[in-house]
Amino acid sequence: MSEVVLEATGLVKTYGDLNAVDNLDLQVFKGEVYSMLGPNGAGKTTTVEILEGLRNPTSGTAKVFGLDVMKDYDKVRSKVGVLPQTFEPWDRLRPPEAIEYWASLFGRKMTKRDIHALLEKVDLAHKDKVWGERLSGGEKRRLGIAMALVGDPELIFLDEPTTGLDPQARKGLWGIIHALGDAGKTVFLTTHYLEEAENLADRVSIMNKGKIVVSGSPEELVNLYGGGTHVILRGAGEPGMASLEKLGYKSTIHDRDVTVHVPSLMRTKDFMVQINQTGIGYKDFETRRPSLEDVFFNMVGGRMEEGVLK
Amino acid sequence: MSRMFADFKAFGRAYLRSRTGFFFALIFPVILILVFGAIFSQTGTQKINLPVQDLDNSYWSQTYLRFINQTGAFTVQMISSDIDFDQYIKDELLVLAMQIPPGFGTNVSNRLNSTGPPAMIILKGDPTNSYFAIGQGAANAVASQLAFYGNHVNDVAVVQPQTIGEPQYTFIDFFVPGMIAFTALTTPLFSMSTICSEYRNRGFFKLLGSTPLKKSEWLAAKILWYIVLMLASIVIMYAVGIAAFSAHFTITPMAILLVIVGVFLFTSLGMFLGVFVNNPESAAALANAIGFPMMFLSGIFFQLDSMPEYLQYIAKALPLTYLAEGLRATMSLGNDVVAATDLVILLVSGIILFIVAARAMSWKGK
Numbered sequence A: 001m002s003e004v005v006l007e008a009t010g011l012v013k014t015y016g017d018l019n020a021v022d023n024l025d026l027q028v029f030k031g032e033v034y035s036m037l038g039p040n041g042a043g044k045t046t047t048v049e050i051l052e053g054l055r056n057p058t059s060g061t062a063k064v065f066g067l068d069v070m071k072d073y074d075k076v077r078s079k080v081g082v083l084p085q086t087f088e089p090w091d092r093l094r095p096p097e098a099i100e101y102w103a104s105l106f107g108r109k110m111t112k113r114d115i116h117a118l119l120e121k122v123d124l125a126h127k128d129k130v131w132g133e134r135l136s137g138g139e140k141r142r143l144g145i146a147m148a149l150v151g152d153p154e155l156i157f158l159d160e161p162t163t164g165l166d167p168q169a170r171k172g173l174w175g176i177i178h179a180l181g182d183a184g185k186t187v188f189l190t191t192h193y194l195e196e197a198e199n200l201a202d203r204v205s206i207m208n209k210g211k212i213v214v215s216g217s218p219e220e221l222v223n224l225y226g227g228g229t230h231v232i233l234r235g236a237g238e239p240g241m242a243s244l245e246k247l248g249y250k251s252t253i254h255d256r257d258v259t260v261h262v263p264s265l266m267r268t269k270d271f272m273v274q275i276n277q278t279g280i281g282y283k284d285f286e287t288r289r290p291s292l293e294d295v296f297f298n299m300v301g302g303r304m305e306e307g308v309l310k
Numbered sequence B: 001m002s003r004m005f006a007d008f009k010a011f012g013r014a015y016l017r018s019r020t021g022f023f024f025a026l027i028f029p030v031i032l033i034l035v036f037g038a039i040f041s042q043t044g045t046q047k048i049n050l051p052v053q054d055l056d057n058s059y060w061s062q063t064y065l066r067f068i069n070q071t072g073a074f075t076v077q078m079i080s081s082d083i084d085f086d087q088y089i090k091d092e093l094l095v096l097a098m099q100i101p102p103g104f105g106t107n108v109s110n111r112l113n114s115t116g117p118p119a120m121i122i123l124k125g126d127p128t129n130s131y132f133a134i135g136q137g138a139a140n141a142v143a144s145q146l147a148f149y150g151n152h153v154n155d156v157a158v159v160q161p162q163t164i165g166e167p168q169y170t171f172i173d174f175f176v177p178g179m180i181a182f183t184a185l186t187t188p189l190f191s192m193s194t195i196c197s198e199y200r201n202r203g204f205f206k207l208l209g210s211t212p213l214k215k216s217e218w219l220a221a222k223i224l225w226y227i228v229l230m231l232a233s234i235v236i237m238y239a240v241g242i243a244a245f246s247a248h249f250t251i252t253p254m255a256i257l258l259v260i261v262g263v264f265l266f267t268s269l270g271m272f273l274g275v276f277v278n279n280p281e282s283a284a285a286l287a288n289a290i291g292f293p294m295m296f297l298s299g300i301f302f303q304l305d306s307m308p309e310y311l312q313y314i315a316k317a318l319p320l321t322y323l324a325e326g327l328r329a330t331m332s333l334g335n336d337v338v339a340a341t342d343l344v345i346l347l348v349s350g351i352i353l354f355i356v357a358a359r360a361m362s363w364k365g366k
Helices: A044-051 A073-079 A095-105 A112-121 A137-149 A167-182 A194-200 A218-225 A237-246 A268-278 A292-300 B002-016 B019-040 B059-070 B085-092 B104-112 B130-149 B171-201 B204-209 B215-245 B253-275 B280-297 B309-316 B319-331 B336-360
Strands: A004-015 A018-029 A033-037 A059-064 A080-083 A155-159 A186-191 A203-208 A211-216 A229-234 A251-254 A257-262 A284-288 B048-054 B074-079 B096-100 B119-125 B157-163
Touching: A004 A044, A004 A186, A018 A044, A018 A186, A018 A211, A033 A044, A033 A167, A033 A194, A044 A059, A044 A155, A044 A186, A073 A080, A080 A137, A095 A112, A095 A137, A095 B002, A112 A137, A137 A155, A137 A167, A167 A186, A167 A194, A186 A194, A194 A292, A203 A218, A203 A292, A211 A218, A211 A292, A218 A292, A229 A268, A237 A251, A237 A257, A237 A268, B002 B215, B019 B171, B019 B215, B048 B059, B048 B085, B048 B130, B059 B074, B059 B096, B059 B104, B059 B130, B085 B096, B085 B119, B085 B336, B096 B130, B104 B119, B104 B130, B104 B157, B119 B130, B130 B157, B171 B204, B171 B215, B171 B253, B171 B280, B171 B319, B215 B253, B215 B336, B253 B280, B253 B319, B253 B336, B280 B309, B280 B319, B319 B336
Parallel strands: A033 A186, A033 A203, A080 A155, A155 A186, B048 B074, B048 B096, B119 B157
Antiparallel strands: A004 A018, A004 A059, A203 A211, A229 A257, A229 A284, A251 A257, B096 B119
16 A cells, blocks of 8 residues: 555534534545545535645544644645645736745745746746736646646645636646656645546545545446446347346347446446357447446436536 | 745735836825925914913013914913923924023013113924914014004014024925825835735635745735835935925934834734735725824824814824824934834834734634
8 A cells, every 4th residue: 555645534624504524534645646526515625725734624633744734734835735726826926936936935946947847847938928917717727736836746736726727728737737647746636527537536536515425546436336337239129128138137229229237346348248148139339338427426416517516 | 034035025026016006105105295395385374382481481471472372373382491492392393382581571671661672582493384484473473562562662572583403494304204104104004904805815825825934924024025115215205305305304223213113013004904804995995994094193294283182192092193203303303212212112012013913814714
């Protein structure tokens, strides 16, 4: 098992009668991209801000690099980079100036070449003469990520880094986050975009109403909670449907194409071997694997649209 | 320390790129000096407190003072005869005071009988201050009135004007120190209250909270920035005062200390206000609500003793009063004793406000 970088035990945050974070336990391991996925109001940002040392929990403990975030965060602050959900750059600082400023706060001397290289990394080097207030939404977030990286942190918190961005800007940020993962950084990513968690995360926790509903790698979650795979047997017709029923599979037919549901716990390959052995005739087949969206629907009981639970 | 300077540099750079901040810190005070300087150097007002030391205490000195009272232009306040008149003026930062020398009554009596020199009345103050001009006119008129007690006698009593400090002192020498105090209030107070609110609203505090920068370092960087800005502002105001109005005030070490402590105090006050408001607009409104009355009640534009008594009590409770008074004392009157007292009052108030503001302010979310 890898080294635990981040750990929360029995974390609770209440506001009056509302349990924003409700007895939450989690562990994040060194070098993984961990994603906390959930709708708006699920408690993701409250949790991440507690873990960043920017908000005190009502009860429970949170540790970063083995140190209590409420007591000893100062000792590990330089190993942690943060991009808050509401990140905005300083209006009248240019990207290189903002980087230089942030690096100084982390006690790091950066040459102009270092700064340029970092801005290149986030595809912002061409905007080095533009004030922060004149950057686009995606450029601002990229600058935020660059600022979070100035101290060469081991752990990086990215709180909804792509919210509100257009698809192209979002994909651009995904590339940066992938690169962080490839570089062995530990990334704690919160998001309400299912495809983002599925695409970027090594492990995902689905959070709803202050609780973690389920955790695991996207593949595990899909296999365990996605509800199984749909296999479409082209041209199998009524005979195929009857044969499947004899094998214990329920199916539906549309234009002689038979769709059968293969349960989560069964591998699709084994199913195909089984039906081939029975001699069911079909012209072709295709599979439709479930996604994290199906997992979310099955576990939370609703679908998310732009962070809103429907 | 390096983190504090990093924050200082970034903040200063962004601040100077804000036209509003640049205007209010460096240009606005100059405009006020030019406008108010032009207006008040030429005109006067009518309400005058007149401290009087009667060293003669004779029938004629009391008669003279009775006439002075009857003009309705003065509120006469008697100064004890055993007090050093010049020192009293200096200590109380008076712009106008009267002394009736010993022998006044004898000289009046002699003069009414057409013998001896005219009796002398000393009117001391700032000859370019509007009060002084009014005071001198009224004192001369009353002195002329004594001639009616004699027959065909002129010049029974004459008013001898004397200046406080250097004779070339002008209105601007009194006004510019007040303007320096005014700027030391407005720039940090309005700016800091807005900045604190804006930083919280836009998540800058949380962002800074994620760095090794300490809250105290951030606060110190802001205070240092406003001190540097104010020192630049003083140099500009000094240059304008000299170039436009031939001013003669001096920038003393005590004045620098007062400005530093004043900026410290008003920056802390701005932080304190910024803690309690949710958006920059409310912060600006609250700073205006506190700052503007303070400007007008602290003797920047109007003499304190021209205000109703209850307002003078309020003025005494306002820190800007002490900053303006201290700066005038050291820069225009060379009175560092009064300035030092004001400095201590400002420093104690500043430390209290700083502690309260620093404790009330949090970078963490609730």
